[in-house]
Amino acid sequence: MFLGGNLMGGLHPENYFKPKTPAEVVSILHRYKEDALIMGGGTEIYELSERGFLTSVKAVVDLSNLGLDKIRERDGEVLLGASVTLSQLERQRELYAGGALGCLPDALRDLGPLQVRNMATVAGAVTACIPFFDLPVALACLNTVIEVQGDGGKIRRVPILTFQRDYLQPDLNEGEFVAGLVVPKQEDGTKSAFTKFVSNAGDWSIVNCASAIRVTRGKVSSAKVVFGAVANKPFVAERAAAALVGTRLDDAALESAGGALDEELVDPTSDGKASGAYRKRLAKILLKETVRKAASRRGG
Amino acid sequence: MGETMTTRTMTINLTVNGEKREVSIEPGDTLNFVLREKLGLTGTKKGCDSGGCGACTVLMDRKPVYSCMLYAAKADGSEITTIEGLQNDDDDDDVQLDPVQKAFANHYGLQCGYCTPGFIMLTKALLDENPHPTEEEVRQALVGNLCRCTGYTKIVEAVMSLSERRR
Numbered sequence: 077m078f079l080g081g082n083l084m085g086g087l088h089p090e091n092y093f094k095p096k097t098p099a100e101v102v103s104i105l106h107r108y109k110e111d112a113l114i115m116g117g118g119t120e121i122y123e124l125s126e127r128g129f130l131t132s133v134k135a136v137v138d139l140s141n142l143g144l145d146k147i148r149e150r151d152g153e154v155l156l157g158a159s160v161t162l163s164q165l166e167r168q169r170e171l172y173a174g175g176a177l178g179c180l181p182d183a184l185r186d187l188g189p190l191q192v193r194n195m196a197t198v199a200g201a202v203t204a205c206i207p208f209f210d211l212p213v214a215l216a217c218l219n220t221v222i223e224v225q226g227d228g229g230k231i232r233r234v235p236i237l238t239f240q241r242d243y244l245q246p247d248l249n250e251g252e253f254v255a256g257l258v259v260p261k262q263e264d265g266t267k268s269a270f271t272k273f274v275s276n277a278g279d280w281s282i283v284n285c286a287s288a289i290r291v292t293r294g295k296v297s298s299a300k301v302v303f304g305a306v307a308n309k310p311f312v313a314e315r316a317a318a319a320l321v322g323t324r325l326d327d328a329a330l331e332s333a334g335g336a337l338d339e340e341l342v343d344p345t346s347d348g349k350a351s352g353a354y355r356k357r358l359a360k361i362l363l364k365e366t367v368r369k370a371a372s373r374r375g376g
Numbered sequence: 377m378g379e380t381m382t383t384r385t386m387t388i389n390l391t392v393n394g395e396k397r398e399v400s401i402e403p404g405d406t407l408n409f410v411l412r413e414k415l416g417l418t419g420t421k422k423g424c425d426s427g428g429c430g431a432c433t434v435l436m437d438r439k440p441v442y443s444c445m446l447y448a449a450k451a452d453g454s455e456i457t458t459i460e461g462l463q464n465d466d467d468d469d470d471v472q473l474d475p476v477q478k479a480f481a482n483h484y485g486l487q488c489g490y491c492t493p494g495f496i497m498l499t500k501a502l503l504d505e506n507p508h509p510t511e512e513e514v515r516q517a518l519v520g521n522l523c524r525c526t527g528y529t530k531i532v533e534a535v536m537s538l539s540e541r542r543r
Contacts, residue, residue, distance in 0.1 A: 090384055092403035092449040115450075119427060122406075122445035126426060136403060138450055163439075189520020191433055191442040191498070277519055278428055 087125040089113070090134045094141040098225050098255065101137055105251045108135040114253050115139065116200030117161060119192050137253070144256060147171070156257045162193040162201070162211075175373065178262035179286050182270035183214035186277065199254045205240045205309065207345070208280040212240060213304035214270045216312070217286035218259055224248060225255040233258070236310075243308040266290045266298075269369035271362050275349075281305050282350045285362040287370050289320065296320050301333075301363060306344040306355050315340045316363060325371050333367070334360040388452040392417070393461030401448050408432045408443035411458060419459035419493050423522075430521030433494035434458050440501040442520075459493035462500065475538060476500050485534030487525030495521050499535050508540035 095101045105112050111134035115121055118138075124130055144157030147168055154171060166184045171177055187193060187210060201211040202222065215236050222239040224232040226249065236257075239247045248254070262268060272284035284304040290297045299317040302310050315336035323329030337360055344359065346352035390397050392415060399414055408425075411417045411434070423431030425444045432444040435457040462474035476499050479485070486492045495518070502509060502517045509517065514535045515528075523531060 087404040087447070089403045092386060092447070094449070094452070115447075118447050118450055119442075119445055122447070123426060125404075136447075136449070138447075140450065189428070189430065189442075190501075190517060191430065191440050191520050192427055192445075194436075194439045194441050195446060 085126050085128040085131070087113075087121070087130055087133060087136070089136045092136045092138065094138045096141050098142065098229060098253075101139070101142070101253055102225075102227055102251045104135060104137050105253065109250055111135060112137055114203070114248075116158065116197035116203070117195040119196045120200060120204045120206065139253065142255075152261045154259045154261060156198050156259065158197065158199040158254050158256050160198050162187060162196050162198060163190065165198055166193065175267065176261040177259060178218050178266070178268035178288060179214045179270035179370070180211075180218065180259070183210045183272075183284075183286070187211070188278065199257060202236060202240070202257065203246045203248075203254050205242070205244050205246050207243060207308050207310075208282075208284075208305040210270070210272060210281055210284050210304065212236060213284050213302050213310050214286045215257065215259065216310045217268055217270070217288050217300055217302045218262065220260070221258040222247075222254055223256045223258060224252050226252040231255065237312065240309040262288070263290075265292070267370045267373040269366050269373065271366045271369060272304075273358055273362060283355050283358045283362055285359065285366045287317075287363075287366040289325075289367060289370050291325075291371070294324055296323055296325060296329075299367075301337075301367070303341070303359055303362075306341060306359055308345075311341065313337050313340060313363070320367065325367065330364045330367060334363055337363055386449065388448060390451060390453075391455045393457060399448070403447075403449055405448045406444055407434070407436075407441075407446045407448045407451050407456070410448040411443060411456070417458050417460050421490055421493060423491070423494075428520070428522070429491070430494040430498065431491050433497045433521065435497055435501055438501065438504060440498050457497070457500075459496060462496070474500070476503070479534045479537050480531070483530055483534035483537055485526065485531040486523075491521060491523045491525075495523065495531060499538070502535070503538055509535075510539075511536055514539070 093104050113133040113136050115136050115138045139158050145159040146157045148155045172181045201209050220236045222234045241247050268288035270286040272281040286302045288300045299320040301313040301317045304310050316333045319333040319336040344352040344355040385400050411420050421431035423429035427442045427445040432442050433440050434443045436454050464472040476496050
């Protein structure tokens with residue numbers, strides 16, 4: 077990324093490109109190297125630029141003319157093109173029926189103002205690598221894979237948890253861009269949920285959590301728990317999830333998972349919004365809430 | 377702007393309130409800047425300038441967006457509707473307000489008026505998609521628009537007066 081804080085702020089590129097083919101995108105990215113900025117909806121870019129973080133950008137590469145605004149279904153997967161907006165995905169109610177997209181609808185709900193959802197893209201919400209965003213956590217819980225396109229049209233498929241390397245650091249090499257996301261449909265019998273804690277309706281999550289569980293003959297046969305806003309990238313609570321497996325999700329099991337979370341969530345993010353200790357406590361509460369919400373869902 | 381000397385200008389084409397406009401812009405200009413400063417359409421306001429207050433709301437291809445955080449280059453080729461595009465002023469002597477504008481006036485859905493163009497544009501889009509929203513749906517839809525005068529009660533009443541569900 078291009079983090080050189082500058083009080084002047086704003087985005088002042090020499091050029092703004094709207095390429096029509098992936099080859100053009102790649103060629104511009106090679107030409108401008110680290111001075112190029114890939115733009116989805118541009119909402120987060122605007123916020124970062126106003127804080128003076130993007131003053132060195134010389135070329136904006138806007139992906140909106142690539143025709144990547146389609147949502148398609150294929151063999152147990154849902155493919156989201158890079159330009160699919162949050163409101164576009166939100167409207168795919170037929171896809172939600174039966175729980176195919178698991179906890180994703182939970183995370184899309186109450187996700188900021190309609191004016192932002194009409195512009196912001198799902199791929200942008202992932203590529204930005206902002207740790208307190210909601211969608212990456214839900215998408216990680218669903219084992220989403222990012223399609224990275226580069227030279228010669230080659231596609232690299234990267235699991236979201238690997239793709240988001242660190243704060244503002246996506247796994248993109250020079251000449252590469254995100255062409256889309258592949259969300260595996262949630263398997264029958266698996267149920268998932270997403271919850272978050274915010275200080276007000278227009279604010280980012282202080283902590284958010286997604287969980288997917290599978291119950292076989294009354295007992296948890298597999299579990300996954302992912303938290304956001306507690307680290308620089310989504311945090312997978314492996315011990316907490318392991319503590320749920322084999323249980324009937326009674327109070328004792330949830331208490332024990334909370335204890336396991338305490339051990340593995342060693343040093344959660346501490347900032348002006350909340351201390352690490354506060355986030356740790358909140359994470360334990362959301363763990364129980366999210367797992368219970370997932371378990372209470374009917375059907376798949 | 378000292379460091380922007382190398383910035384090139386570019387031309388975009390917009391259809392603003394039904395009229396085709398060709399505008400010369402810098403690549404980093406926002407739609408809000410273009411509407412207000414280049415096209416003189418000052419009905420669209422600039423408020424928080426960071427995507428949260430809604431005073432800058434306009435419709436792009438009939439969908440509400442924050443013009444303050446929308447790069448004008450991105451809007452190239454699109455159809456933009458601003459508050460100025462709502463009233464029918466074919467006859468100079470008799471300006472006809474849009475029903476949404478009338479409802480806000482009749483229900484006192486404004487005080488200082490700064491946020492009003494944004495609220496009206498959002499309402500226009502809401503009713504276009506859902507002509508009979510419930511009060512809860514209205515409140516939910518208005519979450520991205522702030523009013524510091526009215527306390528929202530009169531605004532919600534104005535919007536609900538237009539909901540067919542209410543009739």
